[in-house]
Amino acid sequence: NAGVTQTPKFQVLKTGQSMTLQCAQDMNHEYMSWYRQDPGMGLRLIHYSVGAGITDQGEVPNGYNVSRSTTEDFPLRLLSAAPSQTSVYFCASSFRTSGMGSSYEQYFGPGTRLTVT
Amino acid sequence: GENVEQHPSTLSVQEGDSAVIKCTYSDSASNYFPWYKQELGKRPQLIIDIRSNVGEKKDQRIAVTLNKTAKHFSLHITETQPEDSAVYFCAASPRQFYFGTGTSLTVIP
Helix, strand or coil: CCCCEEECCCCEEEEEEEEEEEEECCCCEEEEEEEEEECCCCCEEEEECCCCCEEEEECCCEEEECCCCCCCCCCCCEEECCHHCCCCEEEEEEEEEECCCCCCCEEEEECCEEECC | CCCEEEECCCEEEECCCCCEEEECCCCCCCEEEEEEECCCCCCCEEEEECCCCCCCCEEEEEEEEEEEECCCEEEECCCCCCCCCCEEEEEEEEECCCCCCCCCEEEEE
């Protein structure tokens, strides 16, 4: 298993440009999420999906769109990049554990470092 | 929504000493509390977790405790080694994951 993969690893955009960050997982996990990580602010949830065709907003969704047409893929689209979107972006996938006190275990992709000038 | 607070933001310990990182959460629906270790330029890696039906869990030199009544949980690292130096994040999950702001741990040889 490749686990969670993300492309590209690095990207530089000019203000106003659009782009899509790719995320894929081969573990058949139902749950996928996008986070951004900024210094001193931890990881903040942008959007998440509980299964194909279902997405919802997280803490910081403005300026980002997502879709989930398949279980494997969960792309993040920046519609009109702004310098405030300079960050490291992590995709993650989760599965629901079985047994008493079941919960979701989450694993991260390698990240995409995005700079908007 | 959930609010997770993490302290301290930085921590320096001598090699061989113990390190403790504490987190509090606000949402009583949270039932899963993972801890992640992140080395510079790398992805967060799950190192230990605890579920709400358990009060303590240990894995070699790492342990986590949970107090549901007080809504706080802690990470304990004993016999610290230089390779433990990293940023550690706590999280609380009612289903989505909410993260603390991280603790930068430095183990001084």
